[in-house]
Each structure stands twice: as C-alpha cells, then as structure tokens.
Amino acid sequence: DIQMTQSPPTLSASVGDRVTITCRASRSISRWLAWYQQKPGKAPKVLIYKASILESGVPSRFSGSGSGTEFTLTISSVQPDDFATYHCQCYDSKSYTFGQGTKLEIK
Amino acid sequence: QVQLQESGPGLVKPSQTLSLTCTVSGGSISSGDYYWTWIRQHPGEGLEWIGFIYYSGSTFYNSSLQSRITMSLDTSKNHFSLTLTSVTAADTAVYFCARAFRTGYAFDIWGQGTMVTVSS
Numbered sequence: 001d002i003q004m005t006q007s008p009p010t011l012s013a014s015v016g017d018r019v020t021i022t023c024r025a026s027r028s029i030s031r032w033l034a035w036y037q038q039k040p041g042k043a044p045k046v047l048i049y050k051a052s053i054l055e056s057g058v059p060s061r062f063s064g065s066g067s068g069t070e071f072t073l074t075i076s077s078v079q080p081d082d083f084a085t086y087h088c089q090c091y092d093s094k095s096y097t098f099g100q101g102t103k104l105e106i107k
Numbered sequence: 108q109v110q111l112q113e114s115g116p117g118l119v120k121p122s123q124t125l126s127l128t129c130t131v132s133g134g135s136i137s138s139g140d141y142y143w144t145w146i147r148q149h150p151g152e153g154l155e156w157i158g159f160i161y162y163s164g165s166t167f168y169n170s171s172l173q174s175r176i177t178m179s180l181d182t183s184k185n186h187f188s189l190t191l192t193s194v195t196a197a198d199t200a201v202y203f204c205a206r207a208f209r210t211g212y213a214f215d216i217w218g219q220g221t222m223v224t225v226s227s
Contacts, residue, residue: 046214089154
C-alpha cells in the first residue's frame with residue numbers, strides 16, 4: 001500500500017500570509033492527488049483534484065502542484081475562513097490513502 | 108443536487124457488528140461514473156479510507172480491514188451499506204459516506220458523518 005507523508009502537522013499563519021503544505025507519496029502516483037479542507041464537526045470539502053485542478057467554486061487563492069511523489073497545496077493569501085485542517089489523498093490501483101492532516105492555525 | 112446521508116446506531120457493543128447505510132438523494136447510485144465510498148475518522152485524527160462499491164456490485168476494501176468488511180448496495184432504495192464485524196474500541200470513529208468521481212478519483216460529495224462508539 002502507498003504511504004502518504006504530509007507536512008507540517010501544524011502551521012501557524014497570519015491573514016495575508018502565503019502558506020504551503022506538502023505531501024509525499026511512497027511511490028509514484030502520477031497526478032492522482034487531491035486536497036481537502038475540513039472544519040471542526042464537518043465533512044471534508046474537496047479543493048483540488050488531479051494535483052492541480054481547482055474544484056468548482058473554490059477560491060483561486062488555492063492552488064496545487066506536483067506529480068509523481070511530491071505535491072504541494074499553496075494558499076497565496078490566507079483569509080480568516082481558511083483556518084482549518086487540510087488533508088491530502090492519493091489514488092492508486094483501486095485504493096485510496098490520506099495524509100495525516102495539517103492544521104492551519106492563527107498566529 | 109446530490110446529497111448523501113448516513114444512518115445507523117451510534118453505539119455498538121464490543122465483538123458485535125456495526126451496520127451503516129448511506130442514502131443517496133438527487134442522483135442514482137446506478138451511475139457508472141462514481142465509486143460509492145466509506146471513510147472514517149478516529150477522534151482527533153486523520154481520515155481512513157474503508158472501501159468502495161461500484162454500481163455493478165464490485166467492491167474494493169482497505170487491506171487492513173478487508174477481513175471484517177462487507178459492502179453492498181440496493182438500487183431499489185438508492186442506498187449502499189457497510190458492515191464491519193467483530194468491532195473493538197479501535198473502531199470508534201466518525202463514519203462518512205462519500206462519492207468519488209472516477210475521472211478524478213477524488214471525493215466530491217460527502218455525507219455529514221455519523222459518530223459510532225464501541226463500548227459495553
């Protein structure tokens with residue numbers, strides 16, 4: 001099974017900061033990588049799929065990049081609504097794996 | 108729009124069987140475009156994929172859970188189900204059902220989640 005290593009576990013930022021979260025796969029997953037935002041008590045919401053495609057309705061300050069084994073999620077200018085937990089998720093051979101999550105906190 | 112809603116008992120005794128159902132509204136589970144999926148989240152932790160079922164009835168499970176899992180679907184009721192046997196406290200979690208679109212392999216629609224506690 002593929003292992004996903006997400007970092008950092010926690011990220012402190014101020015409104016307006018640019019932040020980046022990284023996910024590394026234990027072997028190549030091409031571009032089968034998605035990113036989610038989750039707020040307490042809620043289901044995750046997809047932000048990005050196929051590594052860099054922005055889900056409809058998601059603000060353009062969110063962007064994704066990468067292929068193979070290394071991927072990043074960038075928020076170009078953090079807004080108050082963005083403080084949440086972010087998860088990466090990969091797909092490979094009829095199996096899905098999530099990263100451990102990154103909590104974006106207010107500095 | 109399509110909505111998913113989990114249902115089932117919130118409390119299950121150790122060694123018993125957990126059964127959950129996800130009812131799909133606003134769309135058909137007979138569509139070949141999606142994988143109907145179960146995901147769980149232990150308290151304060153990350154997400155764990157449990158498995159999915161395709162409209163044909165084909166199933167694919169997390170290898171760490173596959174000996175205890177069965178998934179099924181009922182097209183007449185437009186719902187799909189999860190059965191997890193021999194539960195322990197380690198199965199205490201919020202259980203989500205979700206829809207994965209096959210062209211992007213991401214989960215675009217989720218249920219709200221249901222908390223299941225395993226305790227005597």
